[in-house]
Amino acid sequence: MVTSVVGVQWGDEGKGRIVDYLAQxxxxxxxxxxGDNAGHTVENPYGKFALHIVPSGIFNENTVNIVGPGCVVNFQTLAEELDNLPQGLKYNILIDVRSHVIFPFHKDLDGAEENSKSEKDKIGTTKRGIGPCYGDKIARIGIRSGDLLLDDETMKAKIAKLLERKNKELSMYGMKTYSADDVFSLCGKWRKRFGDRICDCLPILKKAVDVDKEVLLEGQLGIMRDIDWGIYPYCTSSSTTAGGACA
Structure with a gap:
């Protein structure tokens, strides 16, 4: 059976408790x-944990936890959250190849754009780089998690192409620009840590559904923050509805 947990307001409806219960x-x-702009607080015998990008089933050793294709992933946050889990906990987490990667320049641009607006026009972004990363996804210029597994030459070429545009945007705001070598080094670090956890998760989900396993779809925020059905433009950059979960 597939269950989707969706907030019907603006978030903070108590989804975390429901998700924590169902995840067990x-x-x-x-x-x-x-991405890591919101999340769920989980309390269990291990303690109290704030999970921003790690799925809430992470404390169950028999549960497969997937960061899905609709997510944008800050691998630095992901590493920190996993490192903060109880020592000795055996967890199973996978990152779908289609999810997109948040880079430091996404965070820089997120903050710069928000700061450039008047008080009445500010959206209230968390400045975590979520919007700019989704923007690259929609513009079809983004780097996906699966790209971290590419050979070095191809990876460097993708980074250089993306930075041509991103550095122009950063310069427009008078901010520091990034070198392809620095970004490539960061990608190498993430590939070393998470390379064996990045995969095509669709076959795993299809098999789970086919054999009637319990699949929990965990969202963040609420319907009123949905990019299409929410209080635009004071919303997030992704679909928070059950329809978004099915996609």
Whole structure:
């Protein structure tokens, strides 16, 4: 059975408690949208944990946790959250190849754009780089998690192409620019840490559904923050609805 947990307001409806309860009995838990701009607080015998990008089934050793294709991933945050888990905990987490990667320049641009607006026009972004990363995804110039597994030459070429545009945007705001070598080094660090956890998760989900396993789709925020159905433009950059979960 597939269960989707969706907030029907602006977030903070108590989804975390529901997700935490259902995750204990789920075979697969999927974060289906968003990044590390929001998340769920989980309390269990291990303690109290704030999970921003790690799925809430992470404390169940028998649960497969998936960061889905609709997510944007700050691998630095992902590493920190996993490192903050109880020592000795055996977890199973996978990152879908189609999810997009948040880089430091996304965060820089997020903050610069928000700071350039008047007080009445500010959106209230968390400045985590979520919007700019989704912007690159929609513009079809973004770097996906699966790209971290490419050979070095191809990876460097993709980074250089993206930086041509991003550095122009940074310069427009009078901010520091990035070298392709520095960004490539960062990608290499993430590939070394997470390379064996980045995969095509669709076959895993299809098999789980085919054999009637318990699949939990975990979203963040609420319907009123949805990019299409929310209070635009004071919303997030992804679909927070059940329809978004199915996608």
């Amino acid at each position: 009995k789920s075979d697969v838990v999927v974060r289906y949208q968003g």
